Amino acid sequence: MTSDTTRIAxxxxxxxxxxxxxxxxxxxxxxxxxxRSWRYRLSRLDVKFSPYLFIAPFFLIFALAGLFPLLYTAYxxxxxxxxxxxxxxxxxxxxxxxxxxxxxxxxxxxLNTFSIFLLSTVPQVIVxxxxxxxxxxxxxxxxxxxxxxxxxxxxxxxxxxxxxxNLFGEQYxxxxxxxxxxxxxxxxxxxxxxxxxxxIATMVNWRWTGYNALIVLAAMQAIPxxxxxxxxxxxxxxxxxxxxxxLPMLRPTIIFVVVTSTIGGLQIFTEPKLxxxxxGGGGGSDGQYQTVVLxxxxxxxxxxxxxxxxxxxxxxxxxxxxxxxxxxxxxxRIAGTGEAK
Amino acid sequence: MTxxxxxxxxxxxxxxxxxxxxxxxxxxxxxxxxVYGILTAxxxxxxxxxYWSYLVASHDANVFADTVPPLLPGxxxxxxxxxxxxxxxxxxxLGNSIVVSGTVTLSVVLLSTLAGFAFAKLRFRGRGPxxxxxxxTLAVPTQLGIIPLFIVMAExxxxxxxxxxxxxxxxxxxxxxxxxxxxxxxxxxxxxxAARMDGCSLIRTFWHVCLPxxxxxxxxxxxxxxxxxxxxFLWPLVALSPEDPTIQVALEKLQAGYFIDYSLVxxxxxxxxVPVLIVFIVLGRQIVAGIMxxxxxx
Numbered sequence: 001m002t003s004d005t006t007r008i009a010x011x012x013x014x015x016x017x018x019x020x021x022x023x024x025x026x027x028x029x030x031x032x033x034x035x036r037s038w039r040y041r042l043s044r045l046d047v048k049f050s051p052y053l054f055i056a057p058f059f060l061i062f063a064l065a066g067l068f069p070l071l072y073t074a075y076x077x078x079x080x081x082x083x084x085x086x087x088x089x090x091x092x093x094x095x096x097x098x099x100x101x102x103x104x105x106x107x108x109x110x111l112n113t114f115s116i117f118l119l120s121t122v123p124q125v126i127v128x129x130x131x132x133x134x135x136x137x138x139x140x141x142x143x144x145x146x147x148x149x150x151x152x153x154x155x156x157x158x159x160x161x162x163x164x165x166n167l168f169g170e171q172y173x174x175x176x177x178x179x180x181x182x183x184x185x186x187x188x189x190x191x192x193x194x195x196x197x198x199x200i201a202t203m204v205n206w207r208w209t210g211y212n213a214l215i216v217l218a219a220m221q222a223i224p225x226x227x228x229x230x231x232x233x234x235x236x237x238x239x240x241x242x243x244x245x246x247l248p249m250l251r252p253t254i255i256f257v258v259v260t261s262t263i264g265g266l267q268i269f270t271e272p273k274l275x276x277x278x279x280g281g282g283g284g285s286d287g288q289y290q291t292v293v294l295x296x297x298x299x300x301x302x303x304x305x306x307x308x309x310x311x312x313x314x315x316x317x318x319x320x321x322x323x324x325x326x327x328x329x330x331x332x333r334i335a336g337t338g339e340a341k
Numbered sequence: 342m343t344x345x346x347x348x349x350x351x352x353x354x355x356x357x358x359x360x361x362x363x364x365x366x367x368x369x370x371x372x373x374x375x376v377y378g379i380l381t382a383x384x385x386x387x388x389x390x391x392y393w394s395y396l397v398a399s400h401d402a403n404v405f406a407d408t409v410p411p412l413l414p415g416x417x418x419x420x421x422x423x424x425x426x427x428x429x430x431x432x433x434x435l436g437n438s439i440v441v442s443g444t445v446t447l448s449v450v451l452l453s454t455l456a457g458f459a460f461a462k463l464r465f466r467g468r469g470p471x472x473x474x475x476x477x478t479l480a481v482p483t484q485l486g487i488i489p490l491f492i493v494m495a496e497x498x499x500x501x502x503x504x505x506x507x508x509x510x511x512x513x514x515x516x517x518x519x520x521x522x523x524x525x526x527x528x529x530x531x532x533x534x535a536a537r538m539d540g541c542s543l544i545r546t547f548w549h550v551c552l553p554x555x556x557x558x559x560x561x562x563x564x565x566x567x568x569x570x571x572x573x574f575l576w577p578l579v580a581l582s583p584e585d586p587t588i589q590v591a592l593e594k595l596q597a598g599y600f601i602d603y604s605l606v607x608x609x610x611x612x613x614x615v616p617v618l619i620v621f622i623v624l625g626r627q628i629v630a631g632i633m634x635x636x637x638x639x
Binding site for chain 2: 043046047048050051052054055057058061062064065066067068069070072073075076083084086131134135137138139143145146147148149150151152153154155156157158159160162163164165166167169174177206210211214215217218221259263267269270273274278293296297300301306309310313314316317320324
């Protein structure tokens with residue numbers, strides 16, 4: 001802190017000091033004496049407008065890259081619109097949506113997305129909580145264990161998807177080799193719908209479980225020690241304390257983790273895309289693991305059907321908002337009755 | 342909300358008694374072999390795919406058609422690596438990724454801190470509602486807007502240039518929120534007032550008072566931004582030309598094709614993962630701390 005003060009103090013010598021002494025930084029309009037020098041007026045303008053300039057970049061970028069594209073997606077979804085032929089776009093009202101709701105491939109993609117999402121979120125949250133409980137003990141070399149758990153987080157999604165595609169290979173993949181070694185029939189990791197979902201969910205779980213465990217761990221450490229000690233004095237064992245104290249007090253964090261994985265999980269793209277390197281956006285020979293975003297990519301970019309791709313995007317957008325809301329309500333109920341903070 | 346002060350310079354006095362208490366409960370839960378065993382198994386499972394990737398990359402692909410795959414690395418890694426360099430523009434893609442992620446990181450840290458400073462320390466009309474708006478945008482799945490974003494970029498003539506990947510990510514809601522939370526506690530009002538008294542304009546106050554005081558939080562934001570940007574796939578895949586991609590898109594291209602030569606492909610992923618792995622080993626402690634602090638705040 002002292003170094004900062006000296007820096008300012010030394011800075012004072014370089015610049016002449018303008019006559020603004022009675023202007024604390026946080027005053028907007030304090031109706032001061034307006035008849036001072038230009039420096040004074042400059043300073044008034046500074047206080048008044050600089051804050052807006054400081055936050056302007058965020059709002060500009062969000063408008064350009066976030067808000068506008070989303071609204072524009074709603075607009076393009078009402079058109080028969082081919083990528084690159086923007087002038088030939090033809091207004092068809094809700095036509096794309098009508099088509100979408102009777103499109104078996106869309107429902108298939110939606111079902112796959114939910115299946116993969118459930119297979120990844122549910123086990124992940126449970127394992128993350130258990131892992132956090134293990135990490136919350138008096139381990140030797142605490143930081144090293146935490147780093148170890150986080151290791152998968154450094155793998156890029158692409159690298160991870162490629163490696164797991166190899167591990168889950170149907171013919172020479174390591175997992176099938178091991179299964180055969182113990183006398184189990186090899187699994188059709190690509191061809192079979194449910195198995196492919198398990199494989200893809202495994203990729204997600206592998207990358208995010210440790211990360212979420214650290215988040216849960218942080219929340220566990222925020223639980224006041226006195227509560228545990230009091231329960232201990234009353235004779236509560238490890239299990240009892242875990243279920244009666246730790247779990248209820250983790251409720252807000254578990255909600256946070258579930259909502260974040262919902263927003264991310266329903267947009268899953270990279271893993272299914274790379275699980276099937278040959279079929280572009282098809283998600284397997286029969287679309288058995290095509291997800292909604294993959295379908296959006298296939299329609300919007302590979303088939304250049306902007307309008308239809310946009311309709312898919314908007315439906316998914318609404319679904320995510322609704323699910324995130326429901327998630328919030330359900331998780332709050334499931335995660336116990338302890339007082340949330 | 343409460344995690345920030347633990348690293349804020351003002352909260353030093355609160356630590357000693359807390360540590361005392363932690364030790365007393367820690368003794369009650371001394372972990373046994375069981376706990377160490379499970380954790381070790383978990384970490385081995387975490388590390389295995391990395392090892393496997395290198396293992397495959399260091400052998401000839403044919404080896405894996407045998408019933409018993411080799412479990413120790415072979416001597417073919419350099420040969421496979423040089424095949425990667427022949428197949429894709431590896432260095433160019435790596436360079437593009439460094440340029441994109443570097444620019445995005447620098448910009449996100451600077452612009453987020455600037456906006457965070459305004460939200461935390463300056464008073465202006467509409468501050469509250471605007472901050473709520475920023476937080477609300479955190480949950481918006483902006484990835485779903487990529488089709489029109491692509492149309493816009495095409496109209497601007499930016500597709501196939503790195504700008505298309507950089508500009509949309511110059512500042513993030515997460516960054517603004519994260520820095521705002523930190524600055525509220527870490528930068529004393531008195532210091533800002535002192536700078537103002539000495540005639541610093543707001544931007545100079547930001548530069549000389551705020552920026553030096555937020556280095557730890559800015560570093561963490563930088564690490565996370567870099568990793569997010571480095572891993573980005575869908576948008577670069579769409580927006581960049583296949584001849585001039587980022588490393589992730591180049592890896593995908595390596596994998597595409599009817600017959601997949603996994604020794605080649607996994608040599609590529611190994612080469613692309615090693616730099617990130619080194620960063621993780623050097624900065625892992627900070628990354629862990631960053632995740633845990635961010636968690637309690639959220």
